[in-house]
Amino acid sequence: MxxxxxxxxxxxxxxxxxxxxxxxxxxxxxxxxxxxxxxxxxxxxxxxxxxxxxxxxxxxxxxxxxxxxxxxxxxxxxxxxxxxxxxxxxxVPRREGLKSPEIVAIWPTTKTVPANLLKFYLHFSKPMREGREIFDQIHIVESNGKRVHSPWRRQELWSEDARRLTLWIHPGRIKQGVNLRERFGPVLMPGHSYKLVLDPSIRCADGLPLGKSHMHEFRAVSEDKQKPLPQAWTLEAPATNSREPLQIKFHEPIDRAMVERHFDLHAPNGNRIQFTAETRSGDAVSLLTPKSPWVSGNHILKVSQYFEDLAGNTRLRIFDRDLTKPSGTKGEATRYFAPVPR
Structure with a gap:
């Protein structure tokens, strides 16, 4: 040495x-x-x-x-x-007793995504090794076995605990008229089936590899060119004096991470309600479960103007448009609901 x-x-x-x-x-x-x-x-x-x-x-x-x-x-x-x-x-000395990392979840969970899907979220069982080589270890593979050429925006976006990677499909392959799309075409094509493939060489912070490849199958459908409008969602009110979840039906798969980041709940007295979020029905339904029981009276669901759907659209603009010219009223969108006696 x-x-x-x-x-x-x-x-x-x-x-x-x-x-x-x-x-x-x-x-x-x-x-x-x-x-x-x-x-x-x-x-x-x-x-x-x-x-x-x-x-x-x-x-x-x-x-x-x-x-x-x-x-x-x-x-x-x-x-x-x-x-x-x-x-x-x-x-480097070997360390006994350490477990290899595992894939815990891949978002979106839906098996059908718009062809202009903007990002995946990869959840690991332990903190992972950071480094841009990971973009060479994750692939989108067509049904004929051919890898999609250079699909990723090669910028690392890890959660604070290094357990979740936000994996962006390169916006230049999504936006119409951009050189990358004109040269290489879109990453996903409507009607085509794909696999997201993670190499076994991906390592955690302890240096241990996944050890086996992981595949996530999905199918692309037509591009999503619609704004996500909170006023069109269906809210099913929970029971008073319970911790039943507020159920929100979006009528399309949504970005679960955006729910966690851009939704707020407020009680009738104006206090913010702490809650946990999960999705079901292929990410088309979200369940917001409060930390404390619901009280009677009108509650408010606030949705940030930065909330995006799977294609990166917000209620102010479509992702594949001039971002300097938003259309719509800026600020939070609000929906009211009242827990019901049972």
Whole structure:
């Protein structure tokens, strides 16, 4: 784990009691030296891994941004102009008792989606390793086995706990008249069947892979060019003095994450009601369950103007339109309901 060449020394140091996240330290590092870290495989080296590099008190320090994979060997390389490279290898100790990550859910759950679907949500059983390579590990595959070319907007959008990835289909493949769509065509075609395929190599923060591929089958139908209008939804009121859910029928599959983010409930006294949300019937029905029993009187459901359907449409505008020219009244939409005595 230590290599010498002239005065330069490479050392792997663990500073967090986590051997999967060591610092690579070059002592007496020359100013022009460049340090990289690579996964070492039989007969070849992988590309440089994502890492932060800094200089401090004559040392060059590389810190991986994510945990290294348990049981794998990595090679640090110090490149110095007109001098031999300095190398050092490090094998990450295996850690017994850790479970591989699993796919918990994929949203939308409906098996029928509009051809202009904007995004998927992937839920994992444990915090996952971040890094843009994940976009090369998730594919949309047509029924004939052909992969759809470059479908993703390659921007990582992880939840705070790194258990949920929001996976955007590239908007340039959705919007009419945009170069990407003109060149490669839309990602999804109406009437076609697809599989969302996750590679077994996707790793969690502990460095463990899924270990097996995961497939989510769905079918694309005609594009959704309609605004989601809260006034058209059907609300079924719960019983007073109960924690029965408020049932909302959207008459189309909706984005469940948007319900959690852009819906608010208010009691007759104006206080906000805490609730949990779930969807059923292929994401076309949402159930809002309060943390405390309903009281009598008129309640308010408030829907943010930023609430989107599966195609990214809001009540102000269609996604495939000029976003600088919204149509409709800005602000929250409101619906009233009153729990019923039973």
């Amino acid at each position: 230590i290599a010498l060449a002239a005065a330069a020394v490479i050392v792997f140091e663990s500073t967090t009691n986590n051997p999967a996240l060591p610092q690579v330290v070059v002592r007496s590092a020359p100013e022009q030296g460049q340090l990289t870290l690579h996964l070492r495989a039989p007969g070849k080296l992988g590309p440089p891994i994502f890492a932060d590099i800094r200089r401090s008190h004559g040392k060059l320090i590389l810190t991986p941004r994510f945990n290294l994979s348990r049981g794998k060997t990595y090679r640090a390389i110090l490149s110095i102009p007109d001098r031999p490279q300095v190398v050092a290898d490090y094998t």
